[in-house]
Amino acid sequence: MTKSIEETIQEKPIQDRLRHASSITVESALRNKVNLNVSWYDVHGEPQSQRFTISAGSVIEF
Numbered sequence: 001m002t003k004s005i006e007e008t009i010q011e012k013p014i015q016d017r018l019r020h021a022s023s024i025t026v027e028s029a030l031r032n033k034v035n036l037n038v039s040w041y042d043v044h045g046e047p048q049s050q051r052f053t054i055s056a057g058s059v060i061e062f
Contacts, residue, residue, distance in 0.1 A: 032056035
């Protein structure tokens with residue numbers, strides 16, 4: 001069974017996405033959770049984005 005490109009894109013962890021990000025937007029910060037929208041350009045120059053929810057106490061590096 002082969003996965004589509006969109007499914008493969010969604011499986012990468014946030015650390016990988018942050019390394020290639022062209023923009024990072026905080027969409028909300030409620031009840032010890034922060035919702036981020038990370039955008040980047042793929043190898044074809046097409047814009048991509050993925051949403052992440054970070055829990056309180058999580059550590060991410062930029």
